[in-house]
Amino acid sequence: MTTEAQGEHHDPPYMMIFAVLLIMTMGEVGFAFLSLPKFWLALGLCVMAVWKALLVALYYMHLRWEPRRLWILVAAPLPLVVILITAVLTEF
Amino acid sequence: MATHAATAEGHATGAGHDEHHKLSFIRTYIFSTDHKMIAKQFLLASLLFLLIGGILAGLVRWQLGFPGQPIPFIGSMFSDTTAPGGIILPEFYNSLVTMHATFMIFFAIMPLLVGVWGNFLIPLQIGAPDMAFPRLNTASFWISVPAGILMLASFFVEGGAAGAGWTSYAPLSANPEYSGVHMGQVLWLVSLIILGFSSLTGAVNYITTIINMRAPGMTWFRMPLPTWSLFVTSWLLLLAIPILTGGLIMLLFDQTIGTGFFNPATDGEPLLWQHIFWYFGHPEVYILILPAMGLVSEVISNRARKPIFGYHAMVLAIISIAFLGWVVWGHHMFQSGMNPLLGTSFMISTIIIAVPSAIKVFNWLGTLWKGDIHFDVPMLHALAFVAMFIIGGLSGIFMASAPVDIPIHDTYFIVAHIHYVLFGGSLFGIFAGITFWFPKMFGRMMSPKLGKIHFWVTIFAYNAVFFPMHNLGLRNHMRRIYDPNSYEYLQPLQGLNTFISIAAFILIAGQMIFAFSFFYSMFFGEKAEQNPWKSNTLEWTAAGHPPGHGNFPGGTPHVYRGPYEYSSPESNEDFLPQGVPPEPVRRGAVPREPGFLPTGD
Amino acid sequence: MTSHATSAEQNMMVPDLTFEPGMKVFNMKLGMWVFLLSEVMFFTSLIGSYVILRFAHPDHFPEPGVVLNVPLTAFNTFFLICSSVTMVKAFAAIQKGDQQKFKLWLLGTILIGAAFVGIQAYEYSLLVAEHFGPSAAGYAPVGRGMEEGGPIVGGPLYGATFYTMTGFHGAHVSIGVLCLIFVLIQAMRGKYTAADHRGVEVIGLYWHFVDLVWIVLFTIVYLI
Amino acid sequence: MENWSWMLDESASSVGPQIDRLYYIILVITGIVFVATEVTLLYFLFKYRHREGHKAEYIHGNTKAEIIWTAIPALIVLAIALMSRGLWAEIKDPANVPADAMRVMLEAKQFEWNLTYPGPDGELRTGDDFTVRNRLDIPLDRPTVLEMTSVDVIHSFFVPDFRLKQDIVPGMAMQMWFQPTRAGVFPIGCAELCGIGHTRMRGTLTVHSPADYQAWVNEQVQGAASAAEPAAPAPATQAQ
């Protein structure tokens, strides 16, 4: 029902998010070619990428308006991703 | 909003099943969307693969028990590249071991547990009219068929079937120069990639169905344990299979277009493959045991006529086994050259898994305690499951201790462990399930007499085959060796190997009793009553007999209590079905008329 | 089922209330989310391998822009983000029952999505011409704008991981385009209404997910 | 009957007794658990078998019992984990590699073990190294460090009597050290499936008394010097 009500009166700020995504992408490309230490470059870029990904998930995939239980479901595999990658990284 | 309504096609979410037109043969038996028919398709197909896997095991045992001697009877049927004159070649032996495990794990046990019971039980036990996505369900079975065909075909291509073990460690599996197998390995990879889709579509279906389609009153903690375990298993499938698929794809590229992910010649990392494989592989072994635990819980509670001991603890144990299963994969890699610190953390997490497993075992014992135990065939298999799983689980503790794993890793101690958990566990669970739900599936009872003969032959022969393997392992008998006699120190063990092989032939022959009884009972078995085991769960009491299209003739059932109210003082009999409303209970628990049950809304 | 007289107006975007409360979303949507979780794991397997291999062998991976054409791909990224917007616009339109706008936005999404795949194919062809290929034996790029025959930059793991990851992403986009075409055909037949546009929402989820993966891929493959 | 035994053969390396002790501890613990659970199972099956007119008791569980039988195994397994952890660290910690150890290079390939010894100068990777195939000869009085590499696929260097097993991954330099505790000849096996000849990939490990060892080295060095001669004595030796 909630989505319906929302749709009737005001759409989520689709165009706003679009603008933010575009600006952030340009920012990212610019940032990547700064002469910073590799670590800071990687960290900054990762933060921006995660941020953008979150915007897409929250607004374009409407997670913001979904029931909390769906959030939990969606977050389920994230720890697994982290465990796999960090554990294997310690190998090398 | 309503003003914008356009054409109504009346597709109610899953529930609308009112058109009772006759479906064609093809729609009924081949491309059926009925979850019960799909379950039967999975059952037949995977029993066939179980048989193939068993025959391959027989060939393996022939070579080990009688090395260098021609295979009797069928020896002349083999080609010159496999077993000229019936004498097995080393490369063929490697293929046999690899394909034995591949068929057993991916094409027999996995579909037998998940494909069959996921499809058959989930909608019936939660009171749903069908799966959430019936057509996806059909696809899930039919995707697995080409996978099976490709895997079988790999025996007949040049170079033979894949021979790098079911774990396919790179770079042996990545480069045909090392193994002499190219096409076979490619087919192995492609087949498993395809099969992954089948499991995945299944998992999506089961998860959605269980979350969204439980009958009114079927709260989470009133769900029967088979459904619970299948739910958790589906999550493992959903999240583990894609990891393997990614790895298989990279290995396939190494093998075909020369990428070099796992090839050290181009700085690829063989250990990366092992991590990917086992990150999938360990959850996989719990995929192979959790549903069996669910089936066994149901059978034990039912045949002991007693509520399952500690229902909540059982559910939590399933969930925590699944959770812990994600952080232990490294225990397969203690000797692989993995970072020893990482090894330590894997060791500790692995050993901790014994705790939820202990909860399960003790709760099964608790269920039997002060019960009223009926030794029917399903119960015998379920009890064998408990007894054998204890052995397999305990041998896991040896290997989980990394220092002790040093001498026993890659020996027959591991092979013993594998078969105690996979045959003693999963397969006995499957036998329990098939014999228990056969009446619901086919409307006839399986012969108890043949069933008992099969059970006793199996349990004795099985232990004779696999128990001595522990001892072989402790005498440092390596696994995957073609001819143990080439090691001088293993030569005194030949007698034991021959003994094991003979027991294995008896074991395999004993399974034919089951095959016969299965097909015989399907057509000529005694007609089953509606609820032969006097069970509480919905599939026996509310669904038709055998359940027809739409599952619940009286409409969606209501659920009033948990699934294991056996011997409840509320009832005059020793059971109290989930769908019987509280107030008429005193009149006796059995719903006599089909219309007796309350309908949804 | 005469009760279906009213079901024309029944809102199909909410779950079937005759069941126990589950996820509180309709089945298809829940199914799609669950499927997307498996996709997360699939890309984890590929991207994780990239991260690990790169960490283990940094010398195989040249600085951004040396081999890959960042401006071209940044442009392509822009395309993909646009297609996400057109997709939500289409969804918003059908929510209001505006069939005309809905179809137009949907068509736009398809075209932009197809353009993305086309540009990616073009990018591949350029790269292959510059001796940047997936196979270890054929790997010999010398860098953007460098003399032919100069020193080779990076190593074969670069090509292998690059093509596997972006290739599987491209395959996902292509499948998405095919699904969108199917949805468009259904839309022409009037299948979607304000009361029932489940298919649109579900394909939208997939489409945005693919966009989301690209955001991550673009960053770690092209920029880091 | 001896083959059915659950005892391990006597070990011949310094870590052997510790590993064996841990093994026996686990054997006793699991043995007790095994007997206890299986006997309980059988007893219940007998005691509570179905009899006419008898009804099961309606019991849903017992929180106290459940807590107890969760806690006790938890403590037991924790103890096993801690004991294993200590020993594992002792075996694997690079800091524990003895500094005075003799270093030998092991190169695994389908399907043989090539061992390269420091020549008379005691240094590896110098001109006077010599290589032998499928046999490892070491002195009793010194620890040995194996520097292991593989040229093709993964092999696993397995010396059962030493309780030694280490996979050798191509592209990775692996190290393993051990200290023999008695002289003798022990089998070496390959424990990781490595292709068609996996079964054939054997060797022997000979632990010499210090004097014998020196004699053996001298013999090899001479053999290496005259390696041009085609008929090298078994074990096959070859010059580098």
Ligand code: HEA
């Ligand atoms: C159904 C399949 C299944 C299951 C359930 C398990 C369960 C377990 N497995 Fe097993 N395992 C396999 C299938 C399975 N395994 C396979 C196929 C392989 C080989 C793969 C290959 O290399 O080909 C393997 C290999 C394997 C290894 C690698 C060995 C090696 O290669 O060197 C290890 C090491 O830790 C291990 C450990 C365990 C443990 C600790 C459990 C635990 O979950 C067991 C827990 C259960 C109990 C402990 C018993 C019940 C508990 C009690 C009665 C309580 C009291 C107990 C104590 C106080 C100890 N397994």
Ligand code: HEA
């Ligand atoms: C579920 C898994 C499963 C099952 C059931 C089995 C069953 C058997 N296995 Fe296997 N095995 C594995 C999984 C399994 N195995 C794995 C994972 C490996 C490791 C592979 C590797 O190293 O890569 C292995 C390895 C392995 C080896 C080690 C080989 C080596 O290392 O060199 C041996 C040797 O004896 C062996 C023997 C047997 C035997 C004799 C059986 C017998 O129990 C077989 C008995 C016969 C049957 C179970 C068939 C019954 C058929 C029916 C009931 C069908 C009825 C039919 C109809 C109704 C149509 N197995």
Ligand code: CUA
């Ligand atoms: Cu080398 Cu097995």
Ligand SMILES: [Cu+2]
């Ligand atoms: Cu495991």
